[in-house]
């Protein structure tokens with residue numbers, strides 16, 4: 001278990017600026033999830049930490065040691081890849097023990113390390129099989145086992161669950177959490193999947209176009225996103241956004257009018273930000289779980305998804321249009337707890353819980369966020 005620091009890390013591929021001044025301190029034993037859309041630089045950053053990629057400038061330390069120019073095998077890290085990268089001609093046992101063999105560890109020691117890792121991952125019965133005889137989930141366990149046997153200071157995971165089916169992914173999420181506790185290890189995990197970030201991270205790092213947008217615990221980021229990007233990226237279904245204008249500023253009270261909404265909405269400005277000017281354009285955010293049935297906004301039901309434990313409604317509210325909506329037609333997403341019987345084309349009245357609204361300025365910076373309290 002070691003800490004990891006990145007200090008102003010930059011990476012250029014020729015003229016392309018892939019990583020733009022990333023600084024981060026990972027505490028010993030943390031499970032950090034770096035999340036962001038495809039192409040934002042997650043793999044580049046992880047490979048740079050592993051030493052598989054040089055950096056253009058900046059500094060990296062692991063457990064106080066400057067690793068910036070150390071080769072991968074001297075960094076005390078082990079990486080697990082999305083595509084498993086197992087040697088097809090070797091047994092599971094030999095795959096898992098390979099790095100130790102290369103490091104000239106005594107045979108008995110290798111055997112013990114491999115068997116302990118196999119027990120932890122519940123793959124003992126597969127140790128003498130070849131990778132091709134295993135399912136995707138089992139192969140991924142072998143890849144994780146290969147990392148465990150090396151007893152690294154820091155584990156690095158690059159989208160290790162992306163090739164697995166949904167049921168196996170959620171099972172592996174739980175298992176990786178268990179493994180993290182059991183090994184008491186420092187882990188850095190990258191993914192494009194916000195669910196993996198929300199469920200596994202002790203802290204999430206949101207990356208966007210090679211830059212860190214925000215760092216915090218899952219609920220800090222969910223409740224208090226610093227930017228429109230973070231607000232839209234975390235949460236599924238995605239937050240609904242509406243463009244509006246500031247029609248009144250009275251101290252900390254901002255009143256926003258949104259075309260198609262029958263009445264303006266008043267929100268409280270966050271303490272640490274400047275009030276926007278009268279008449280400036282703003283973007284209102286409403287999470288699907290904050291949309292209620294009952295109220296003063298008429299909407300017709302365009303689609304119903306009955307999930308059993310919840311019901312998702314996609315609502316056409318006429319002139320009240322969602323921007324950046326998941327469906328390109330500007331429908332509003334409502335997430336209702338439990339089961340409801342609705343028919344396509346039905347008209348319902350909707351409204352929002354006023355204490356669950358978000359507001360951003362035109363540059364996407366936070367103006368208002370709810371003070372959601374987490375229940376004990």
Ligand SMILES: Nc1ncnc2c1ncn2[C@@H]1O[C@H](COP(=O)(O)OP(=O)(O)O)[C@@H](O)[C@H]1O
Pocket residue numbers: 013016018036037038039040041042043044045
């Ligand atoms: N070897 C490379 N040469 C040039 N550009 C690269 C190279 N590797 C990655 N990139 C570019 O850097 C950006 C970030 O890539 P990557 O780190 O793989 O993103 P992510 O893992 O977040 O999907 C992308 O635009 C990608 O095309």
Ligand SMILES: [Mg+2]
Pocket residue numbers: 042043044
């Ligand atoms: Mg990647």
